[in-house]
């Protein structure tokens with residue numbers, strides 16, 4: 001899935017364009033949902049818990065005239081843990097490498113200090129073109145959207161950023177998503193196709209599967225617990241000796257929490273919660289990979305892993 005093929009330049013009246021776009025914005029701004037809406041399939045997980053995104057995952061939009069590679073970054077925030085610092089570093093590095101940075105400002109929230117912090121940092125990344133996206137327009141009145149666009153323009157002026165475009169969209173309603181794709185393509189440099197037709201992401205399957213399990217585990221948990229959950233796929237492979245028309249994919253995964261008390265919550269009364277998490281995750285994995293799945297999911301404690309460099313490495317950060 002992840003191989004980069006030899007560049008081929010597609011022929012046509014208009015030159016083919018290709019490049020990288022990074023969505024950024026405060027936690028919960030709708031970046032992951034927008035990535036999936038543009039790709040047309042779920043390639044990154046989403047949730048209503050802030051700071052869901054931890055890895056840089058790429059979604060790939062294939063068009064006859066262009067290839068748009070979307071880089072989904074964690075939300076930038078004032079770091080409180082070592083994990084927080086690592087995630088912020090990842091964001092700053094990404095901004096220096098992409099062609100376009102698109103900042104998401106959710107319409108159901110005012111432009112605020114969190115946005116100002118982020119945009120002030122972004123202004124330092126001089127190389128990339130900047131676009132503003134007003135997300136979640138389905139949650140706001142036309143008047144509120146208009147006001148929001150004015151606030152976004154003012155923030156640009158205040159921080160010295162010149163927005164190449166300011167685009168209102170609703171990923172859930174599918175509103176203006178196509179227009180946003182057109183505008184982004186227009187900002188990309190001319191270049192060859194970078195990924196094979198049909199590839200929608202270059203994240204390894206183990207990562208996608210771990211993320212789907214984490215997404216299922218995040219549903220219904222509160223407070224600090226979402227941040228304490230990490231999932232690692234230890235082993236994944238087709239079970240041997242199965243008939244060719246009845247394959248079964250074995251997935252062995254560990255779900256880490258930071259404390260004993262959290263383990264109890266995740267497992268639930270007599271394992272009920274873990275069972276439903278496993279069931280939901282299994283359905284999503286089967287939908288993604290198109291094979292029946294046997295999911296062996298175990299809960300383990302990695303004490304205070306968010307603050308421990310050794311544990312962070314082990315969990316892939």
Ligand SMILES: Nc1nc2c(ncn2[C@@H]2O[C@H](COP(=O)(O)OP(=O)(O)OP(=O)(O)O)[C@@H](O)[C@H]2O)c(=O)[nH]1
Nearest residue numbers: 028029030031032033046047051052053075171172
């Ligand atoms: N109504 C509505 N909800 C949306 C829209 N886009 C995203 N959401 C919701 O907003 C929440 C956050 O969306 P995500 O896409 O996970 O946000 P994110 O910016 O990637 O979040 P982090 O990974 O935490 O930084 C989820 O509950 C989404 O369903 C939209 O266009 N309309």
